[in-house]
Amino acid sequence: MNWYERMLLLSGLPKIFPRGYFKYKKLIFKSILLLHLEMRNFFFVSIFLISTAGFAQIQVVNGFFQYQEVFVETDDFQSDYLEKLENATSEMQRDSILRLKVLNDLGYYYHTRNLNLALEYIVQGLEEARALGDEYWEGKLMVSQGAVLLRMEELELAEYVLNEAILKIPESESWLLYTNLGYVYERKGMLGEAFVYASKTLKIGEKYGDAKAVAMAYSDMSNLFWKQGKFDAALNYGLKSLEIFEERGLKDLDYDFTLHLVGQYMVDLDRPKDALEYFQHSVQLGERYGFYNNLSDTFIALANLQSKMENYSEANISGLEALRYAELLDNEFMIMRSYLALGKVSNASRDFLRASNYLETSIIEATENFGDKFYLSLVYEELSKAYEGSGSFQQALIATRKSDQLRRDVFTAEAEEQISLMQTQMEVAQKENTIKLQEADLSRKRILEVFYLTLAGTLVVFLFLLYRVFLRKKKYSTLLEKKNEEKEFLLKEIHHRVKNNLETISSLLTLQIAKIDDPKFKQVMEETYTRVQSMGMIHLSLYKEGNLKQVEMKAFFEALGRFILDTFDAEDRIDFSTEMSSLELDVDVAIPIGLIVNELISNSLKYAFPQQDSGQICVSLNERNGNLILKVSDNGVGIMENSTTKGTGFGSELISLLTRQLDGEMTLVNNSGTAFSFEFLLNRAA
Missing domain, CATH: 3.30.565.10 (Histidine kinase-like ATPase, C-terminal domain)
Structure with a gap:
């Protein structure tokens, strides 16, 4: 049992409200988690200031700011990194390019910890970039804005912003824009479009030698292969991505997420021990840098894996950790999924009362306007199991009906289309089989009627025709072979004569060069000589190698x-x-x-x-x-x-x-x- 769960139980709320206290748990958790975060940040900042006194990623030297961009020039993304950037922006001129760069980094890297604050910094940067008329930084900030909106589940708005930024970003830096557009289409279920954008990212990365872009493209492709159920291909691309990330030497947010993805592939390929290693590595990086979204995702996956391995105590701890980081990020989607993971673990360990409390809280977090009916159907499915396990059969039935209704809302159109297609295919197949049977029956009757009368004649005619065809093909093949030999000989002779003519020209040039005293004119003639000789060597190659059309x-x-x-x-x-x-x-x-x-x-x-x-x-x-x-x-x-x-x-x-x-x-x-x-x-x- 985690420390903040113990604090809840010590508060007496579970005894006073054995079922209802979970409705207020979000507020209680937030208070406790905020206190814990402040204490932890105070500890880390104290240690960091002691060990790195006098050093910062952004400093003023001779009146000018010097900035080490995180995960580009350094991976020193400590707990006070963003705080230092915040303090520095207040001292910078509002019309400076460096200020726009810092505001963009603040927005992009705060989205791993606080989505609303991240969006505030990006909007501030956009206002200043537009006031300056700086289209380049306007485009860069719009890309970051699209990334944050995507993680806030504002898919349509994210797509609009990213498409508006395309013409403002140079091609060499557009891979991050295309990566996030791919994420938008992936979340919409349009995997083909998502793969197109991952391919664009790869092409740009290869064209400009950008290892980060190539690694990102492979990571995204691996995720898309995984969603299609192609686990071997997913693992192959995921490992290629990790290799490039590691060669690059900067272990950033995307490297951390790729570790999580490869762990998922290992689970699906029934390699739980390997999966556990990747998840643990992902958690280490996430905790080091404060990547809350990745941490929540990974702990949810860990909870499911550990529950599958019947390590229920560890699974429960992982689920609570997922919830803690989702609360810190204030991401309702991750909070809802974290409660679902905890409910599944409790059901698996047959603690049905706790499971129902977690799952009821998951439904409250989802709210009435929650868009992802698939995950909501999973919650009601688990809730039905919890009610049934605790003997509340009427409630279990209601939860099952709700789960079925949500699944019908998600899959009805698709199911009808699939059934209609299958039905059409069956009818067509049946008609084709009927026609084939009738034709076969008629054919057998005709064959039986004329077989004895026509067999001998048919065989004679067939053999005669076959012999005639053989003779004609042999004659035609001989003629064609002769013509080909003549053409090859003529073409070879042409190359030979061209080579000889070019050699003659080269010899004439050599003689002429020997008689020229003017250095400049002599250089021109020597250059002409090498050009002629270069063409002659190609024709020599064609003549000698016997391949008259292609040069090795x-x-x-x-x-x-x-x-x-x-x-x-x-x-x-x-x-x-x-x-x-x-x-x-x-x-x-x-x-x-x-x-x-x-x-x-x-x-x-x-x-x-x-x-x-x-x-x-x-x-x-x-x-x-x-x-x-x-x-x-x-x-x-x-x-x-x-x-x-x-x-x-x-x-x-x-x-x-x-x-x-x-x-x-x-x-x-x-x-x-x-x-x-x-x-x-x-x-x-x-």
């Missing part, structure tokens, strides 16, 4: 790299590598990609390693989600900011032209060297 790109890049290093006399100081698997592309795609890679390798050798420095050049080409991802990088000096274009600029224009030709996009990353990334639409390129 890994071998081609390796050969091209060796050729360019040899041309620049850099094979001893430059390490060239290809980080990719074997990949074949049509020649129409391979040639422009080969020219792009030729230009970028040549530029790296000319400009990235001055003074004949040593270094590395890496090329990779991979297929992902129907697209081609090309990356060419070096660890040279990088491209200086505001630097002027070196050379003639033709190479850059050629790369741009070829990229547009393949309907692609180019991204430049200038960090510890230079990296060019290209994304081409494979179908368009092909």
